[in-house]
Amino acid sequence: MVVAPYASEEKRAQLVAAAMQLFHEQGFQRTTLAHVAERAKVPPGNVYYYFKTKEALAEVVISEHERTLRARFDALTTAHRDPRTRLRLFVRSPLEAADSVVQFGCSHGSLCQEVEKLGRDSTLAKAATRLMSVYLEWTQEQFHALGIERREARALAADLVGATKGALLLANAMRSREILTRQLRRIEAWVDGSTARQVR
Amino acid sequence: MVVAPYASEEKRAQLVAAAMQLFHEQGFQRTTLAHVAERAKVPPGNVYYYFKTKEALAEVVISEHERTLRARFDALTTAHRDPRTRLRLFVRSPLEAADSVVQFGCSHGSLCQEVEKLGRDSTLAKAATRLMSVYLEWTQEQFHALGIERREARALAADLVGATKGALLLANAMRSREILTRQLRRIEAWVDGSTARQVR
């Protein structure tokens, strides 16, 4: 990795952070580079010094999402020994930013859905696939750690990730915090049910 | 409803049909009116004779989605007496266009997610909310018809709609027909399980 000057590195990070927010709030296509620059408090048009294209910026944004998500999973894994507890906390986690979810949807889910429209060969679509894989792999590991056979654990992982992403989509579309809260609680209960036979 | 000349009505319908396809394939923001006109085989720039703005076109597109969806639900209701059969067929229905789902995602889900970014006061966001309501209301009715109390039927409806929309999102993000097929089968089995106690 190339080491850039401190000031440069900082502004770059500010641009990425601004883009992460704006892609979530407005979507990828609707967000202009001028708006990103404005929120990052960087001169407009100057974005191209840090990123060759808008797509290149989006690539870094998705990578950053991936990095952050892995860190969250690592933290859960470290903090809790019981995989079921980890899964429960994972399901609950969107509630920590419930208002944001209701207003803007799932930052990962909506971005993935949008960039998938760029076509399967798109670099961004591939990055989106990787981001979703992080969810699937970690949740599969947790189910497997509960004594569930790998294939079934893989299916349960898809059930769980699909259900949570769907709940977030629905809560956003219906602008309902109640839907978000209730659905996530029900998914949490489902986790307990689907793992109950396996443990003890 | 105002009756327009035949030719006009036909071209209008072609424009709506073209926009429905393109919004699904490319998304709302990415789709230009020129592209819509091209696919509808209407002179470019001529779209404004039929629709005042791009947003007005999108409104009609969502209304048309809503109309089509209601018709599908009516057909299911008429063709099958058993609500559980209706729900099973509803869950399976995305498989009829599996390739399209894997490639472009859910035409309703992705469009809703995109227009929700326009803000809660947006006409399009409200139309998206109505579209999702059609799903929730019909599925709730089916669960209720199975003898499930209204509040619980409402929650099960959100479970079901969320799970299916999530499965479609995941299948698209992972570009996996296998995920689509397996997840929908598992949701179908879940429907049987969650309604088993209630009937007979």
Place this chain on the structure above:
DNA sequence: GTCTATAAATTGATAGAC
């Protein structure tokens, strides 16, 4: 009533000054 030419605005991107 139908369509074409064109305007007006936006936006991604670049060349080059400091």
Place this chain on the structure above:
DNA sequence: GTCTATCAATTTATAGAC
């Protein structure tokens, strides 16, 4: 190495011809 002025292309929208 950092940033400003500007270009080129795209796209929504309109005025007005046919």
